Amino acid sequence: MSEIPAELRYAASHEWAKVEDGVATVGISDHAQDAMGDLVYVELPEVGQVVAAGDETGVVESVKAASDIYSPVSGEIVEINEALEDEPELVNNVPYEGGWLFKVQLTDEGELDNLLTADQYQAQIDSE
Amino acid sequence: MVLFMAHRTALYDAHLAAGGKMVDFGGWDMPINYGSQIEEHHAVRQNAGVFDVSHMTVVDIAGAGARDYLRQLLANDVDRIDPGRALYTGMLNDNGGVIDDLIVYKQDNGYRLVVNCATRETDLDWMEKQAGGFAVDIHERPELAMLAIQGPKARETLAELLSGARAEAVSSLKIFAFAQDGDWMIARTGYTGEDGVEIMLPNADAVTLWGQLLAAGVAPIGLGARDTLRLEAGLNLYGNDMDNTITPWEANMGWTVMLNDREFIGRQPLLNQQENGHAEQVGLILEGKGVLRAHQKVLMPNGEEGEITSGTFSPTLGKSIALARLPAGATGKVDVEIRNKRQAAQVVKPPFVRNGEVVYKEL
Numbered sequence: 001m002s003e004i005p006a007e008l009r010y011a012a013s014h015e016w017a018k019v020e021d022g023v024a025t026v027g028i029s030d031h032a033q034d035a036m037g038d039l040v041y042v043e044l045p046e047v048g049q050v051v052a053a054g055d056e057t058g059v060v061e062s063v064k065a066a067s068d069i070y071s072p073v074s075g076e077i078v079e080i081n082e083a084l085e086d087e088p089e090l091v092n093n094v095p096y097e098g099g100w101l102f103k104v105q106l107t108d109e110g111e112l113d114n115l116l117t118a119d120q121y122q123a124q125i126d127s128e
Numbered sequence: 129m130v131l132f133m134a135h136r137t138a139l140y141d142a143h144l145a146a147g148g149k150m151v152d153f154g155g156w157d158m159p160i161n162y163g164s165q166i167e168e169h170h171a172v173r174q175n176a177g178v179f180d181v182s183h184m185t186v187v188d189i190a191g192a193g194a195r196d197y198l199r200q201l202l203a204n205d206v207d208r209i210d211p212g213r214a215l216y217t218g219m220l221n222d223n224g225g226v227i228d229d230l231i232v233y234k235q236d237n238g239y240r241l242v243v244n245c246a247t248r249e250t251d252l253d254w255m256e257k258q259a260g261g262f263a264v265d266i267h268e269r270p271e272l273a274m275l276a277i278q279g280p281k282a283r284e285t286l287a288e289l290l291s292g293a294r295a296e297a298v299s300s301l302k303i304f305a306f307a308q309d310g311d312w313m314i315a316r317t318g319y320t321g322e323d324g325v326e327i328m329l330p331n332a333d334a335v336t337l338w339g340q341l342l343a344a345g346v347a348p349i350g351l352g353a354r355d356t357l358r359l360e361a362g363l364n365l366y367g368n369d370m371d372n373t374i375t376p377w378e379a380n381m382g383w384t385v386m387l388n389d390r391e392f393i394g395r396q397p398l399l400n401q402q403e404n405g406h407a408e409q410v411g412l413i414l415e416g417k418g419v420l421r422a423h424q425k426v427l428m429p430n431g432e433e434g435e436i437t438s439g440t441f442s443p444t445l446g447k448s449i450a451l452a453r454l455p456a457g458a459t460g461k462v463d464v465e466i467r468n469k470r471q472a473a474q475v476v477k478p479p480f481v482r483n484g485e486v487v488y489k490e491l
Binding site: 059061 | 164165166352355417440467
């Protein structure tokens with residue numbers, strides 16, 4: 001069973017978002033990293049890039065496959081996790097902590113309501 | 129109502145018990161990994177690992193006409209080896225395209241072929257079709273399991289678990305030699321670029337041996353690491369690196385084609401292509417970050433194009449590597465199109481890794 005922290009919000013495409021002071025930290029779920037297998041490369045957006053919810057903002061590549069990352073929220077990219085350049089395996093090992101991907105300064109916190117709760121995300125995984 | 133039931137090997141329960149993540153592979157439920165594919169890869173390069181390859185198809189060829197039949201059926205010549213030896217070869221169609229790649233084991237009274245599971249039906253149909261006029265009996269052996277034990281410590285560890293003729297065989301077999309003892313066939317072959325053996329044996333024995341190997345510290349290895357290991361070793365994967373539209377010349381399998389005075393299926397097209405020229409398979413190493421994948425386009429400095437046939441991240445090199453089919457004579461640097469961006473790669477002569485050492489040569 002994969003870990004799905006109750007305090008986070010989730011996109012159907014398996015990203016998570018955690019909001020603090022109007023900034024969303026974004027990563028991929030434990031379920032997603034487990035399905036991908038060992039990650040070997042992460043391509044992140046540029047700081048300053050403005051994105052809309054659902055925009056492609058990066059790629060995670062495992063030994064076996066590449067998978068696009070979509071921003072779950074709209075706003076400006078204010079920080080990226082540079083540690084992933086040398087240690088992409090952080091996404092496998094600590095997907096909800098050191099394995100975060102990027103941070104977005106939100107333009108509309110109301111968008112969070114469009115994301116799934118932990119229970120809803122669990123239900124989606126169960127139905128896959 | 130069961131519409132489709134995947135095949136399971138005798139080790140299915142053992143895979144689950146070892147934490148195997150099961151996936152469909154050519155109609156078989158097989159482990160892709162048991163946790164970390166990269167750790168499994170390193171285990172085989174540095175120590176020892178065991179693979180369940182029971183999904184592969186084992187076919188025995190018997191009868192007075194077996195030798196003549198195989199000399200016509202296969203591009204390599206079984207006359208090149210003595211009994212107790214194995215030979216890697218392509219089985220070609222009338223155009224010289226590779227129907228499958230396989231290993232043929234020459235026994236005292238017949239031959240054993242190990243072919244790919246995904247091509248099983250095509251292979252068997254073709255073999256039956258070509259058998260007309262030969263006194264041969266083609267007999268599949270689905271009751272046999274197959275384990276590959278690979279890595280620098282593989283033979284040493286395995287030999288300690290066995291006794292008598294089997295232990296002796298594991299310790300002393302030469303490369304591409306095999307021995308039979310009862311229902312077991314032990315061959316010093318593999319698909320990893322490391323030392324090791326492959327064993328065909330009854331299902332019940334395979335379950336026992338698997339348990340003994342794991343208890344002795346041999347790591348279970350899934351299909352994921354099997355792919356990165358074979359790619360580092362520069363070994364082809366059927367369906368990726370070659371298929372029935374690709375000849376051995378185009379897939380770095382020229383060394384498996386024995387052009388002598390015998391006729392074999394596909395010979396004339398191969399001779400024609402040899403005269404007219406053809407694309408070649410080379411290795412690529414990505415200079416920057418990212419991962420090369422099958423079907424990415426390769427752009428040569430002179431404007432010609434080629435294609436990656438297999439690509440992955442090489443755990444041993446820490447970089448992405450690939451096999452690619454390029455116009456003849458490719459050397460130096462090329463560009464690969466990865467998600468609409470061009471990235472530089474070096475053309476090399478595979479293998480990339482053999483016996484734990486990085487061995488590729490830049491072209």
